[in-house]
Amino acid sequence: MTTVLFYILGFIMLTATLLCITRRNPVHAVIYLVAGFFALALMFYLLGAPLAAAWQIIVYAGAIMVLFLFIIMMLGLAPQETPEGPGWRRWGPLVLLSASLMVCTVLLIMQDPAAGKEIGDFYLAPQAVGESLFGRYVLAVEMVSFQLLFATIGAYLLGRPLSKGEGQ
Amino acid sequence: MNEMLISLALILVKLGLIFGVVLTMAAYLVLAERKILGRMQLRYGPNRIGPGGMIEPMCDVIKLITKEDFIPDRADKWVFLFAPGLTALTALLSFAVVPFAPPLTLFGREIPMVVCDLNIGLLYIFGLSSLAVYGVVLGGWASNSKYSLLGAMRGLAQLLSYELALGLALVPVVMSAKSFSLTEIVMAQSTWPNILQHPLAFIIFMISVTAESKRTPFDMPEAENEIVAGFHTEYSGMRLGLFFVGEYSNLIVIGAMTTVFFLGGWHGPFLPPVVWFIMKVLFVAFIFIWMRGSMPRPRYDQLMHFGWKVLIPLALLNVVVSGAIRIALN
Amino acid sequence: MISVYHYMSVAAILFAMSTYGVLTRRNAIVIFMCIELMLNSVNLTFISLSSHLQNIDGQIFVFFVMAVAAAEAAVGLALMIAFYRNRESIDVDNINMLKW
Numbered sequence: 001m002t003t004v005l006f007y008i009l010g011f012i013m014l015t016a017t018l019l020c021i022t023r024r025n026p027v028h029a030v031i032y033l034v035a036g037f038f039a040l041a042l043m044f045y046l047l048g049a050p051l052a053a054a055w056q057i058i059v060y061a062g063a064i065m066v067l068f069l070f071i072i073m074m075l076g077l078a079p080q081e082t083p084e085g086p087g088w089r090r091w092g093p094l095v096l097l098s099a100s101l102m103v104c105t106v107l108l109i110m111q112d113p114a115a116g117k118e119i120g121d122f123y124l125a126p127q128a129v130g131e132s133l134f135g136r137y138v139l140a141v142e143m144v145s146f147q148l149l150f151a152t153i154g155a156y157l158l159g160r161p162l163s164k165g166e167g168q
Numbered sequence: 169m170n171e172m173l174i175s176l177a178l179i180l181v182k183l184g185l186i187f188g189v190v191l192t193m194a195a196y197l198v199l200a201e202r203k204i205l206g207r208m209q210l211r212y213g214p215n216r217i218g219p220g221g222m223i224e225p226m227c228d229v230i231k232l233i234t235k236e237d238f239i240p241d242r243a244d245k246w247v248f249l250f251a252p253g254l255t256a257l258t259a260l261l262s263f264a265v266v267p268f269a270p271p272l273t274l275f276g277r278e279i280p281m282v283v284c285d286l287n288i289g290l291l292y293i294f295g296l297s298s299l300a301v302y303g304v305v306l307g308g309w310a311s312n313s314k315y316s317l318l319g320a321m322r323g324l325a326q327l328l329s330y331e332l333a334l335g336l337a338l339v340p341v342v343m344s345a346k347s348f349s350l351t352e353i354v355m356a357q358s359t360w361p362n363i364l365q366h367p368l369a370f371i372i373f374m375i376s377v378t379a380e381s382k383r384t385p386f387d388m389p390e391a392e393n394e395i396v397a398g399f400h401t402e403y404s405g406m407r408l409g410l411f412f413v414g415e416y417s418n419l420i421v422i423g424a425m426t427t428v429f430f431l432g433g434w435h436g437p438f439l440p441p442v443v444w445f446i447m448k449v450l451f452v453a454f455i456f457i458w459m460r461g462s463m464p465r466p467r468y469d470q471l472m473h474f475g476w477k478v479l480i481p482l483a484l485l486n487v488v489v490s491g492a493i494r495i496a497l498n
Numbered sequence: 499m500i501s502v503y504h505y506m507s508v509a510a511i512l513f514a515m516s517t518y519g520v521l522t523r524r525n526a527i528v529i530f531m532c533i534e535l536m537l538n539s540v541n542l543t544f545i546s547l548s549s550h551l552q553n554i555d556g557q558i559f560v561f562f563v564m565a566v567a568a569a570e571a572a573v574g575l576a577l578m579i580a581f582y583r584n585r586e587s588i589d590v591d592n593i594n595m596l597k598w
Contacts (some may be wrong), residue, residue, distance in 0.1 A: 002500055003500050006500045006504060006505075010504075010508045013508065013512070014508070014511060014512070014515070017512055017515050017516070017535060018515060020519070020531070020535070021515060021516065021518060021519030021522075021523070021528075021532060021535075025244075026525055026527055026528055027244075027247070027306075027309060028247075029528055029531060030531070031247070031306070033531055033534075033535065034302070036535075037538065040538055040541075040542060043505070043508075043542065043545075044541075044542075044545050047505070047545050047546055047548075047549040048549050049545050049548070049549070049557050049560075050286070050287065050288045051288060051291070051557065052541075052545055052557050052560050052561075053288075054288045054291035054292065054294075054295055055560070055561065055564055056538075056541075056564075057295035057298070057299070058291065058294055058295045058298055059564045059567070059568055060534070060538070060564070060567070061295075061298070061299060062295060062298025062299055062301075062331070063298065063328065063331075063568065064534065064567060064568060064571045066298075066301055066302075066305070066324060066328055067328070067571055067572070067575055068527060068530070068531060068571070068575070069305055069309075069324065070305075070321065070324050070325065070328075071527060071575045071578060071579065072527055073305070073309055073317065073320065073321055073324075074321065074579075075578075075579070075582050075588065094518055094521045094522055095518060097517075097521075098514040098515070098517040098518040098521070099514060101513075101514050101517065102510050102511055102513070102514030105506075105507075105510035105513070105514075106503075106506075106507045106510050106511075122548075122549040122550075122552050124548075124554060124557060125287065126287060126288055126348055127346075127347075128554060129554065129557055129558070129561075132554050132555075132558055133558060133561060137558055140562060144562055144565040144566070145565075147565070147566070147569050148565060148568065148569050150569075151568075151569030151570075151572045151573050152572065154572075154573045154576065155572040155573050155575070155576035156576075157576075158573070158576035158577055158579070158580045159576040159579050159580065
C-alpha cells in the first residue's frame with residue numbers, strides 16, 4: 001500500500017515539477033507547482049508528519065503560491081510570447097550539470113548502508129511537535145517571528161508607491 | 169479483511185449521506201435566500217413552481233445544465249474549464265472532517281459520526297479554505313476579460329488577508345480544546361460553548377468568515393455595479409452553476425465551522441444531537457442571508473485597511489489575552 | 499519496500515530539476531518558483547530523515563524552512579515589483595545595471 005502510494009506520489013510530483021520548469025506561461029507553471037506541492041504534502045503525511053503536510057498546504061500552496069499568482073497577474077506577465085531560455089548549445093551543459101549532480105546524490109544516498117532498511121512506522125502527533133517548538137526551540141521560534149516581522153516591513157517599504165521627489 | 173471492508177463501506181455510506189444532504193441543502197439554500205431576501209424587500213420571492221416554489225431549485229439546475237457552455241475566444245481553455253470545479257471541490261471536501269453527532273454504537277461497533285476524524289482537522293479545513301482562492305483566481309484570469317481579472321485580483325487579496333484573521337481567531341479555540349481534532353473541539357464544549365468563553369474571537373471569526381465566503385457585505389470580487397460579475401463574468405451554463413454550488417456549499421461549510429468551533433457542535437438539550445447540529449448550521453446560514461439583505465458594501469480599500477489594521481491586531485491581542493487568562497487560571 | 503533512499507532520491511531529482519530551472523529560465527518569477535522548489539526538496543529530505551531516524555528535529559527544521567520561505571517570498575516579490583517599476587520587465591537578462 002505504502003509502496004504503491006509512494007510511486008504514484010513521486011510520479012505526480014516529478015511530472016508536475018518537470019512541467020512547471022518547462023511551461024512558458026508563468027500561470028501554468030504555478031498551477032503545476034501547486035499540484036506538485038500537493039503530492040509532496042501527501043508524501044509528508046505518508047512519512048508520519050501530518051502537521052508538516054498541513055503546513056505545506058497552508059503555507060506553500062495556500063499563501064506563497066497565491067502571492068506569486070497575484071504578482072504575475074498584477075504585472076500582467078501571463079501570456080508570454082517570447083521563447084524562453086537560450087538554445088540547445090547554451091543549456092546543454094546545464095542539463096549535464098544538474099543531471100550529474102542528481103546522479104551523484106542518488107549514488108551517495110544508495111551507498112549508505114543504513115539506508116537500505118525499510119522506512120519505519122513513525123508517526124508524530126501535532127502535540128509533540130508543538131511541545132518541542134515552544135519548549136526546546138522557543139528562542140528560534142521567536143527569532144523566526146521577528147524575521148517575519150522584518151520581512152513584512154521590508155516588503156512594505158519596497159512595494160510602497162514612490163513619494164514625490166524620490167527615485168527620480 | 170472483513171473488518172476493513174466494513175469500515176470502507178461505512179465511510180462510503182457516510183460520504184454518500186453527507187454529499188446528498190449538503191447538495192440538497194445547498195440547492196434549497198438558494199431558494200431560502202431568494203425567499204428571505206424577497207420578504208425583506210417587501211416582495212414574495214419565487215412562488216410559482218410547486219407549493220411555495222419548492223420545485224424551483226430543480227428548475228434552476230435543469231436550466232443551467234441545458235444552457236450553452238460558452239468559452240470565450242481568447243480564454244485559456246483548460247484553466248477556464250477546471251477552475252469552477254475547484255471551487256465546488258474545496259467546499260465539498262471540507263465536510264470530511266466535520267463531526268455532526270457523537271459516536272453511535274450500532275451492533276456492538278462504535279461508529280464515529282464523521283467521515284474521517286483527522287487529528288489535524290482544523291488545519292485541514294483551513295488548508296482547504298486557503299485553496300478555495302484558486303478557483304476564483306484561475307477562473308478570473310483564464311476568462312481573459314478585464315472585469316474578470318479585476319474580480320480575481322480583488323478576491324485573491326481579500327481571501328489572503330482575511331485568512332490570517334480567521335486563523336488567529338481560531339487559536340483560542342484550539343487552546344481551550346488542546347487539540348486540532350474537530351471532534352475533540354466539540355467535546356471540549358460540553359458545558360460551555362466557545363462563544364461564551366471567547367466572544368471576541370467569535371466576532372473576529374464571523375467577520376473574516378464573511379469575507380472568506382465573498383458574500384454581500386464583502387462581495388467585492390463580484391460587485392455587480394462595479395465590475396459586472398467579477399470573476400465569473402464570462403461563465404455560463406453548468407460552470408456558472410458550479411461556482412454557485414461552491415458558494416452555497418461554502419455557506420454550509422461556514423455554518424458547520426461556526427457550529428463546531430463556537431456554538432458547541434451537536435450539544436444541546438432535549439432534541440437529538442443531529443437535529444441540534446443541523447438547526448445551528450441553518451441558523452448561521454440564516455444570519456448570513458440576513459446580513460446580505462441589510463448591509464451595504466464597503467469600498468475595496470476600506471475592506472483591506474480594516475482587515476490589516478483592525479482585525480489582525482485585534483486577533484493577535486485576543487490570542488495573547490486568552491493565553492494569559494488560561495495561564496492565570498491554571 | 500520503500501526505504502529512506504527512495505525518498506531521498508526523489509528529493510535529489512527534485513533538487514536537480516529545480517537547479518536546471520533556475521539556470522535556464524529568464525523570467526525572474528519562475529526562477530523564484532524554482533528556488534521555492536529547491537527548499538521543498540530540502541524539506542522532503544528533512545522529513546524523510548526525521549522518519550528514518552525516529553527523531554522530531556527534522557520536522558522542527560521544516561517549520562523554520564517554511565517560515566523563512568514565506569519571508570523570502572514576501573521580500574523577493576516586493577523586489578520584483580520595485581524592479582518592474584523601473585524596467586517594465588522582470589526578465590533577468592535586463593537586470594544588468596551592476597554589470598561592469
